[in-house]
Amino acid sequence: MADSVSRRADRALNIPEFLVHYLLEVSANAYHSTDNPSGKINLGTIENKICEDIWLRKVEELTPLIVDKSSLYYYNLTGFDILRRNIGKFLGTKLKLSEPLDPEKIVLLDGVTAVLNATALAIADEGETILCPIPTYGRILNDIEEVAGARFYKVPMFKEYDTGDAAEFQLSVIEKYYHKAIDEGHTVKGVILCNPQNPTGKVYSKDDISSLLEFCASKKIHAVIDEIYALSCYDKPTFTSVLQCDIPDPCRTHFLWGFSKDLSLSGFRCGMIYSENTRLLDYVKKVAFFCSVPAPVQIILNAIISDSEWLDTVYFPSYQERQRENFEIACAGLEKIGIPFYHGTAGSYIWMNLTKYLSNKTEEEELALFHKLLEGGVYLCPGKEMISPYPGWFRLTFTTYKDHVIEGLKRMENILSTCSSA
Numbered sequence: 001m002a003d004s005v006s007r008r009a010d011r012a013l014n015i016p017e018f019l020v021h022y023l024l025e026v027s028a029n030a031y032h033s034t035d036n037p038s039g040k041i042n043l044g045t046i047e048n049k050i051c052e053d054i055w056l057r058k059v060e061e062l063t064p065l066i067v068d069k070s071s072l073y074y075y076n077l078t079g080f081d082i083l084r085r086n087i088g089k090f091l092g093t094k095l096k097l098s099e100p101l102d103p104e105k106i107v108l109l110d111g112v113t114a115v116l117n118a119t120a121l122a123i124a125d126e127g128e129t130i131l132c133p134i135p136t137y138g139r140i141l142n143d144i145e146e147v148a149g150a151r152f153y154k155v156p157m158f159k160e161y162d163t164g165d166a167a168e169f170q171l172s173v174i175e176k177y178y179h180k181a182i183d184e185g186h187t188v189k190g191v192i193l194c195n196p197q198n199p200t201g202k203v204y205s206k207d208d209i210s211s212l213l214e215f216c217a218s219k220k221i222h223a224v225i226d227e228i229y230a231l232s233c234y235d236k237p238t239f240t241s242v243l244q245c246d247i248p249d250p251c252r253t254h255f256l257w258g259f260s261k262d263l264s265l266s267g268f269r270c271g272m273i274y275s276e277n278t279r280l281l282d283y284v285k286k287v288a289f290f291c292s293v294p295a296p297v298q299i300i301l302n303a304i305i306s307d308s309e310w311l312d313t314v315y316f317p318s319y320q321e322r323q324r325e326n327f328e329i330a331c332a333g334l335e336k337i338g339i340p341f342y343h344g345t346a347g348s349y350i351w352m353n354l355t356k357y358l359s360n361k362t363e364e365e366e367l368a369l370f371h372k373l374l375e376g377g378v379y380l381c382p383g384k385e386m387i388s389p390y391p392g393w394f395r396l397t398f399t400t401y402k403d404h405v406i407e408g409l410k411r412m413e414n415i416l417s418t419c420s421s422a
């Protein structure tokens with residue numbers, strides 16, 4: 001066959017890129033109140049656009065910094081020393097740690113996507129298994145399976161009608177599914193947990209995380225904690241980082257963070273791992289040859305992350321205020337339409353239960369509703385893409401432009417009013 005590819009490539013090609021496909025489609029015909037009022041509204045992708053004005057001014061101010069010879073040539077591909085040092089200081093302060101993170105234990109790659117892939121490569125051989133509580137950020141499946149060939153094992157953490165504070169993290173569930181996977185013949189190498197969770201916004205407590213760490217240590221499996229929304233809490237309970245917990249197995253506990261969400265800079269492509277496991281870090285450094293953060297980007301990120309005065313007096317106060325404002329608009333809009341939802345206390349999104357608009361709770365009907373909403377002008381993330389155990393849930397991102405949130409909710413109301421609710 002002329003277009004034959006390796007089994008590895010074939011495996012990756014069999015995992016569809018649904019969200020990327022629709023992001024590009026919707027971006028090509030994006031809504032604008034005057035220039036393109038019939039365009040599509042994107043409430044499906046998690047991007048923080050609420051501080052776009054602030055970031056454009058900041059990036060314009062910092063751009064002259066890249067007119068420097070250090071932008072032009074090879075550099076430390078695992079991350080500039082100064083940037084890793086400043087990230088360590090920044091996270092030490094923001095996560096209320098007793099001291100800055102050791103820059104020697106940080107490696108930077110071009111996004112947490114790349115970090116998840118590198119971590120999977122480092123902790124699991126092909127065919128070995130990583131447990132993942134679901135619903136979850138769905139790309140984790142691609143990130144660990146496509147290149148690393150690890151197996152994603154679903155651990156359902158959400159009951160079908162959880163809309164209040166009922167969606168509790170239950171360690172017993174992970175333990176139960178660990179044993180189930182072992183009984184089925186899997187070799188379990190770790191757990192990947194997003195905290196705060198995407199798509200629910202659930203913030204797990206220090207006790208929850210400590211129990212998870214104890215469990216992983218007892219089974220000698222890795223605990224990979226993705227805290228990419230750590231600084232995006234808008235309500236109580238506030239967030240406690242894994243790095244604030246007593247860590248029983250430091251060499252198998254890994255912390256992930258990046259600039260895409262808390263700092264709104266998803267286009268800059270920068271994520272990091274912090275770990276005590278030097279062999280794992282050395283391996284991730286090898287992977288960095290394939291996906292390092294470009295020098296000009298590191299120069300700008302370093303200027304941003306070291307400017308704590310600007311971050312604390314300009315960016316974070318505006319981010320928090322605007323995030324809260326959009327969150328309230330979204331909640332009020334959903335209540336008006338009569339959509340039940342779960343929202344946790346962090347992140348940029350709300351997890352909505354649209355099952356009453358499906359006559360049968362099937363993936364096909366969920367997809368049909370997705371298309372109906374899209375044709376009506378609103379792009380929402382269907383639950384299947386968040387590996388939801390139940391069809392009919394959708395994720396709505398509220399950290400886009402305020403007028404898009406308002407118009408998107410209006411469109412949802414119109415479209416859903418034409419669906420018979422069960």
Ligand SMILES: Cc1ncc(COP(=O)(O)O)c(C=O)c1O
Pocket residue numbers: 046110111112113114137194198226228258259260266270271
């Ligand atoms: C939980 C989680 N981890 C990782 C990522 C990917 O982040 P990055 O843009 O750094 O690759 C996302 C993006 O939505 C996410 O929600």
